[in-house]
Amino acid sequence: EASNARFFVGGNWKCNGTHASVEKLVQELNAGSVPSDIDVVVAPPFIFLDMVRLSLKNEYQVAAQNCWVKSDGAFTGEISAEMLMDTLVPWVITGHSERRSLCGESSKFVGEKTGHALDVGLKVIACVGETLDQRNSGSLWYTLDSQMQALFPNVKDWSRVVIAYEPVWAIGTGQVATPEQAQEVHAYLRTVLANKLGEETAASVRIIYGGSVNDGNCNELATMPDIDGFLVGGASLKAPSFLQICNSVA
Numbered sequence: 001e002a003s004n005a006r007f008f009v010g011g012n013w014k015c016n017g018t019h020a021s022v023e024k025l026v027q028e029l030n031a032g033s034v035p036s037d038i039d040v041v042v043a044p045p046f047i048f049l050d051m052v053r054l055s056l057k058n059e060y061q062v063a064a065q066n067c068w069v070k071s072d073g074a075f076t077g078e079i080s081a082e083m084l085m086d087t088l089v090p091w092v093i094t095g096h097s098e099r100r101s102l103c104g105e106s107s108k109f110v111g112e113k114t115g116h117a118l119d120v121g122l123k124v125i126a127c128v129g130e131t132l133d134q135r136n137s138g139s140l141w142y143t144l145d146s147q148m149q150a151l152f153p154n155v156k157d158w159s160r161v162v163i164a165y166e167p168v169w170a171i172g173t174g175q176v177a178t179p180e181q182a183q184e185v186h187a188y189l190r191t192v193l194a195n196k197l198g199e200e201t202a203a204s205v206r207i208i209y210g211g212s213v214n215d216g217n218c219n220e221l222a223t224m225p226d227i228d229g230f231l232v233g234g235a236s237l238k239a240p241s242f243l244q245i246c247n248s249v250a
């Protein structure tokens with residue numbers, strides 16, 4: 001049973017970086033300090049994962065931004081969960097909305113991928129979130145519920161899962177969800193978990209918010225009872241902002 005820190009802050013670097021910029025970012029993160037009682041996990045592109053894992057100080061952990069749904073084999077271009085375990089990468093992000101939209105990943109596929117990653121031994125940040133159309137057309141709760149229900153048949157060990165709520169309309173737009181909007185969805189996700197797993201397990205699963213988080217809006221968001229941290233995109237590429245966000249949740 002993983003003994004999880006109460007709060008979790010992830011940094012999703014997405015498809016960004018050069019050796020030089022990654023080296024600089026790692027140096028700046030190593031020069032900074034983060035609270036010891038939170039999990040801080042950065043997700044570089046695959047090609048920089050080993051370099052970052054080896055050069056980041058122990059206060060930080062690393063994640064892959066994705067992995068394949070099956071074990072090693074004839075899957076050209078894919079990286080397997082087994083390879084991540086073998087290279088000592090403990091975390092993986094699954095179901096990011098950019099992969100759902102750009103790579104056609106269905107909730108069923110994300111559920112299977114999440115289950116496989118956990119079965120292999122990884123810890124998973126599983127992403128859910130609605131588009132603006134889904135929110136405005138009244139299918140917000142249906143969308144979130146179906147994304148969550150796809151996880152349950154595959155996930156056996158919820159102690160190694162973090163749920164990231166990332167409204168698509170807030171990702172990369174500067175239009176952050178209000179604390180009330182985020183709390184409303186996080187509370188709903190907590191209820192979905194409780195209905196399936198019981199209150200105790202539901203309370204132990206970190207539900208983190210992502211979508212235009214920055215050092216100016218993180219403090220108010222962090223005060224919400226069901227927001228257990230963040231999954232930060234753009235602001236995670238700037239060490240001062242990311243460090244400020246990490247220190248806002250403690």
Ligand SMILES: O=C(COP(=O)(O)O)NO
Binds near residue numbers: 012166210212213234
């Ligand atoms: O996709 C995101 C959020 O990105 P931004 O912070 O750039 O909106 N996290 O995984």
